[in-house]
Amino acid sequence: MGHPLLREVAAPLASDQIGTESVRQLVDDMVDTLHDYGGIGLAAPQVGVSVRLAIVEIPGGATRYGELAPMDLTVFINPVIDVLNPATSGYWEGCLSVPGLRGFVERPQHVRIRYLSALGEPQELELRGFAATVFQHEFDHLDGKLFIDRIEDFGLLAFEREYERYHL
DSSP, X not given: OOOGGGXXXXXXXXXXXXXXXXXXXXXXXXXXXXXXXXXXXXXXXXXXXXXXXXXXXXXOEEETTEEEOOEEEEEEEEEEEEEEEEEEEEEEEEETTEEEEEEEEEEEEEEEEEEEOTTSOEEEEEEXXXXXXXXXXXXXXXXXXXXXXXXXXXXXXXXXXXXXXXXX
């Protein structure tokens, strides 16, 4: 947090860029970073590259957010989110770009994602619940937004240690 690139709207990847060695290397670097820091999603601006690319990998199983369906590591190029139902629910979010903080954020819980795969193939995915929140959080990075921008009650922003002590 504080790096100006995190506040920029990222540029779309052109069709002739998709599948290039530089984009493959970017994805590889992002996967390494995601795994090194134990995250479930990462957007290219978080590693210093202002393009509309994100990766998500949800291990699944029982978590503090309930039982999650697993999602294999997936690359999302030039994603677009359509809110299918504006009803919201909230989760305590954290972020690799905002280390040490958690904040309660409410987001729509039924969305459709339209995107290009790592091979440039059009894809579509419909998500509900926590998974819908994960994608909105990651794709916010592509629009220069951080989860702290979405917090409505700053009484629900905490250092991780206090979050674990008082809000878990």
